[in-house]
Amino acid sequence: MKTHDIDAAVRGLNPHRATDQVSDDAWAELSEAVTRTGTDTAPTVVRHMPRRRLVLAAACTLLIAGVVGATLVNRPHQDQPQALSFTERGDKLIVRVVDLNADPKRYNEEFKRMGLNVTVKSLAVSPPWVGQMITFSARDDEEMGQIGRVEAGEDCNGTLNASDPGCQEGVELPKNYKGHTEIVFGRPAKPGEMYYHFSSTATDKGEVLAGLTVRNKTVAELLPVIKARGVREVEYTGSADNKPLKSVPGNWYVDNAMSPADGLVTLYVSPTPFR
Structure with missing residues (x-):
């Protein structure tokens, strides 16, 4: 197993020098996910989110019931508000989180309807990390190399900007992606809930x-x-x-x-x- 950005985990042991902070519970949870084995297990190559982003060209999106969802083909439930937006750009898909408070099962169901083996997990984070990708992972370097990150507000359609639901951080991956990827993003904490990820x-x-x-x-x-x-x-x-x-x-x-x-x-x- 290869793991990206090991130094990020090491920095977490020294809170005075880290650029961000993840609680012990979060590291334990993510470590368990990336060390399981088997054909249907969680991915084994993890990339924690750096502050730099991948620059992508603009892509058109379709406004549906107050949220953004791209129409790629005629699929069930497309007339309903989506938890995710899928935007087509050539042979690539740009996927963004629209509903930060949605049950992760909704995200996974929408990926499944798109024919993608991608799972989403949401963790409680401090306010500046809400809506941001905390980490994404894959089974090997080849799969990881097919995934890129899209910044909030980056190359959004029309007048959309980082404050709009359809223009948050996301990932880019091939439409015919055959890998298994897990994406972890930040959500608002519930009352009394500890943050899994917060600033240093x-x-x-x-x-x-x-x-x-x-x-x-x-x-x-x-x-x-x-x-x-x-x-x-x-x-x-x-x-x-x-x-x-x-x-x-x-x-x-x-x-x-x-x-x-x-x-x-x-x-x-x-x-x-x-x-």
Whole structure:
């Protein structure tokens, strides 16, 4: 088995240097998926989403009942709103998620109707990752090489842009694709649900502490500001050893902050300032 972007998993072990963060549960779930064997098992080559995207040419789409769905052939259920959009471009298909809250079974059923052996899994993510592809995988490098990524807002039809349902991130693959692929994308978290994927710092754009400077601020300085952002619970972790702490003095210093769930922030702290 070959695995792409092993360094992404390694970076996840050091939250202060990673570009994104995936919880232990998510790694366990995805690891199980890519290590199963058998002809009908999950794919074994995994590609985690980098920030760069594949640039694709524009493709026409058809507006159906307020969502975008491409008409390739006359298939059942095409007069109903779709969870996915399928857009034809030559001998390729561009597939985008339209309904972020749909049951994944709907996605899989629509792929099956298109004659494609593709399964979709949705995981709870922090707000800036909602609707984004977290990872996609295939059984081998040959299959992986046939799949490309499409960026939200990239080469959309007419006046559609990244805020429109039919113009979100997606994948491009051959219309006659015979491989087995699994796609994992981010969905909004349910109340009380932990994020499987979130940014390496809660101060990133779209996160709960977006734009806030936390490094070398004391805990006492930050707590009122954090709570003013709607944070309901604060946890502490030692910055040096990543061990959880029940409580810390107000004069301890903060190195970083993460938000692993709605309303929850973890502060990485130390008794001395950080260089």
